[in-house]
Amino acid sequence: MRSSTTRSSPKSTVYRPKTTRRESGPSSTRSAPRSSRDAEMADPDFYISEAQRELQRNLRELVSKEITPIAATCDAEERFPVELFPKLGALGYIGLGFPEEVGGSGGTHLDYAILCEELAYGSAGIALGFYVHMALACAALEAFASEGIKKTWLPAALRGDRIGAWAFAEAGAGSDAGSVATRAVADGDGYVLNGSKLFITNGPIADFFVVVASTKPEQRIKGLSLFLVERGRAGFRVEGALSKLGVRASEMAELAFEDCRVPRENLIGREDRGFIDALRTLTLGRIASAAFSTGVARAAFETTLAHAAEREQFGQPIGSFQAVRFGIADMAVQIEAGRLLCHRAAIAADRGLPHGREANMAKLYATETCTRIVERALHYNGAAGFMSESPIQRFYRDCKVFELGEGSSELQRDMIAREIGL
Structure with missing residues (x-):
């Protein structure tokens, strides 16, 4: 059992969003080239600001260095790498979405969705630990706790020196x-x-x-x-x-x-009334679930895409066979659709618009689609994907939890049915 002694935060540059959202206006007519192998987000001229593009790039670099290399070991040992808390805190990522006056970094729901996708791409388990700390424990303190409790706990929690x-x-x-x-x-x-x-x-x-x-x-x-x-x-x-x-x-x-x-x-x-009040902050959980699922699905997709290009049968890569290539093409479409639903809900929240239905739809679609994508990825990777050293088997075990948490798929369908008038 870890003691609650304070973890010291390393010195680093803190992430500060340059803008809350992109201003509306005519988009550029330039069409940036995109690689079919690069599961990037939509063109920044559509709705992603350059600051959010930079956030995504920085997170991908962080995940590739700090999370992906330890993901399999942490999974096998059933251990959360607590040393990541002060690291992400020093970079300002734990404070993303929290006001600067309480020790946060500012930012938007869309920024947070980007963060969730990238963390889950590296490890769904590690992403889940950060989510519970940030979006549930810290969010409740920031929104509803007394000033004394906030002062005692929130700045340290947003630095990653305390875990919630x-x-x-x-x-x-x-x-x-x-x-x-x-x-x-x-x-x-x-x-x-x-x-x-x-x-x-x-x-x-x-x-x-x-x-x-x-x-x-x-x-x-x-x-x-x-x-x-x-x-x-x-x-x-x-x-x-x-x-x-x-x-x-x-x-x-x-x-x-x-x-x-x-x-x-x-x-x-x-x-x-505390729980009823807190429910309005829990919509973020459904957006996060959609983003997590998008990250896991993207990781499974990219692993499968590489395998389909390298694995040969009958003298040619398996990606040249129609059954495989069509299935992988469907994966790409489903990932984009899930991400767009997730980001639509996040943007609606950022603009102060009703977004409960959008969050429910994003959560339902992205989580169920992730399960189908990972199952198909395991199928295309064959015996190699079934081995314990393959990340595919980890994705397969991880994905189902997002259908269950933050309201099951059945609950999402029931809420959506009510919201559309049934």
Whole structure:
């Protein structure tokens, strides 16, 4: 178990977005050449600013040097490389999307989608660990915590010197949030928590936990509150790490609360309404899931494209056979479509427009398409892709979780059906 001693951040240049979004206006008539082998984003004259292009290039360089080389080892050892937290913090990536006055780097939802895709391209498990820290734990503190809690925890968390976790799931509560059984009872100048949490990403490595607990059980989801619980607090313990099929580079644990007393200032947001308030920040999770899936799909696509060019059967590369080349062409189309849906939702959020339906559609399409792409990639790579040293088998194990988390595919379809009037 890692101690919660402060990690020191290395000196480095901090990422600062040069613009929040590209100004509207006539686009250039120039058509930049694009390689069919380069899974780049759309032409910057369409909607990606030059600053975002630079962000993407810098992230790809970082991932190629710091994440891709260790992805297989971290997966095999079921270990999150905590040393990456201060590295990405020093570069300003953990603070992406957070105001500068709280230690963030500024930026947009689209910037964040770019970050998620690139991290997942290197390792879905590592990307998931950063996502939970940034988009769930830190986002809840920034949006709803008291000034005292923000000052104590948020700057260090955005530097990567402290790691956060989001503690919601329980044995009986997943898609049905109202079934949360962990109780928080007001008592004097604080609250007493009792209950347990399951499947908590970052559990073994986190310094602080944003815990969802029921303060009015009879009101179900409308009676849920959020609390900050620090590692080491009396009555709170992190139990054994859980072993998983995929995203094994993210670490997961169970939590237990036995008469765990927290001060009133550790209440995050409004009593009884904290979870409802937090739901408006959770749309980012569906955008992130779509971006993660795009990154994994792109990694599988590029690996398969190289294999199809190199692997020969009957005296020619297998990519020259129509069945293979058509299938890989479909992969390219599906990746672009998923990315565009993801970025559309992100841009709508950046412009302050309703984006719930767009995020649901992006999440549904990109995650399910990723699973199909990776399955097809495994098929085209044959026995080589089935071997443990191949990244394809890791992509195959990783991709399914994104269909399950942040609302299952069935839940997304139900929400989309309601949003279109059914």
